Amino acid sequence: MNTPFELDQIEILAQKARSGAISRRSFTQLAVALMGTAAVSLRGTPVLAQSGELVFVNWGGDAMTAYDTAYGAPFLAESGITVKQDGSGPSEGAIQAQFESGKPAWDIVDADPFSAQALGKKGMMEPIDYTVVDKTKTREGFGWEYAASSYFYSYIIAYDATKYGDNPPKSMADFFDVEKFPGKRGMYKWGAGMWEALLMGDGVAPADLYPLDIERAHKKLEAFKGNVAGYWGGGAESQSMLMNGDASMVLVWSTRAKLLEQDSGGDITFIWDQGLIAPGSMAVIKGNPGGAEAAMKFIASAQDPARQLVMFNLLAQGPANPATDALLPPEEARFNPVDPANAAKQIPLNMEWYEANYGAALDAYLAIISA
Known part of the structure; x- marks a missing residue:
């Protein structure tokens, strides 16, 4: 695991790359030197979005491929907007540091709802635009002001x-x-x-x-x-x-x-x-470089039941959209934490x-x- 100091060094390099002080190739080489090749292969180097792109920050490993397969590729096909996957880990402290930098490099984060809510009340997160994101495509009781339900x-x-x-x-x-x-x-x-x-x-x-x-x-x-x-x-x-x-x-x-x-x-x-039962969510950093409008459109696109089925098949994430439940065969539904039969036995955090x-x-x- 990389220390906060090492991650801070990566962020300094990223800022230099964004300003043109070093090339993107040099950024990647230096990131590998700091993080080690094993860490880079697991989490990926921090992503620098080009104009018109979005960066989605998750927790690395298989999640990067899964999010791209389920959500990134279909969104690119329908919108023309590339969503780059960054596996550096959107902890509450890291999200706050992005905002406080004045020039966040992240757009959308896979965040705990309680972290998104706490940061949102401090003015660091965009309110979810529920005219774009469809609240009827979430389970009852799992919609928040600064976080959109995405999995369980x-x-x-x-x-x-x-x-x-x-x-x-x-x-x-x-x-x-x-x-x-x-x-x-x-x-x-x-x-x-x-x-x-x-x-x-x-x-x-x-x-x-x-x-x-x-x-x-x-x-x-x-x-x-x-x-x-x-x-x-x-x-x-x-x-x-x-x-x-x-x-x-x-x-x-x-x-x-x-x-x-x-x-x-x-x-x-x-x-x-x-x-x-614990919910995961997508949230948007205030002042994100790709713009709140594009970020909300991506979150809305990820509500599609077929796309959430892909995430269930890849990572066993319980779907946020209850319409996805009907797409799971019975032998797979027993692994779904929010299948009605399973959810009835549990308590939501x-x-x-x-x-x-x-x-x-x-x-x-x-x-x-x-x-």
Whole structure:
């Protein structure tokens, strides 16, 4: 992983390239020197858009190809506007830095809705133009002022079926019950979804979760952390914890569920019960170089059900447009976090709570798991 300092050096190079102080070829060569070829191949060098182009910033890896295949190429065909994929990672801090530079290089970002909302209220994000983006093509309750719903995933229990036979876990209480379900556990390093899981494991009813009682959740974590084999920060890491036998149950992203079943030959499986549904979104940085109008048109084009089906097939992202559900065959629908049958068993993360409380809650969470 590149440090914030290294990423800052890349941004300095990008600014020099945009101003003509160095050539684009030199920019790429220097970026490779700073980031390393492995990082560049994974995330791509930061993208410099030409006039009339857009830059879409996501989290790198396979997502870059998937977004281009599902959304970028069709949008180019219908609008004539090229959308370049940048995998450098649109964290809340990075988005804010782009805005504060006075000359952002990014247009559209794959952002957490609560981050987009927090930055938007500070004047850093464009309000979503719902005369262009169709709010009827989103699921009820998932439209925000500064973020447009684009996909879903969940935090769910994946487990080693060979260990539990005919008595699989059925709830978060079971995840935290190591007497009835012996074995080590794996949890997410960055907190989201874990507080809800801890509280349900401590007896809080799903309907009573919010506002989250962080003190109670962290008390549960303190008592339980001796049973945790590790705290994963990426999907591949969570997958390997189960595949390698380091843990018998892990709270994983639902996008890993199908891979886990396939790679284990069915020895590892999952449940949707008491999963936590998390939304992804597209947002537009205020003052983006490609213009808000073109960015909104791209977001609207990504609402197409057939295009969202491509993203589901490539990355197992749950579609934001409910019309896509009917396009999934039954054998695939069971991997869709927002399929009606699956969604009925889960609880949506409360974006308003995360917008107001995430930073302080995460600091306290990290202090406990790192002690």
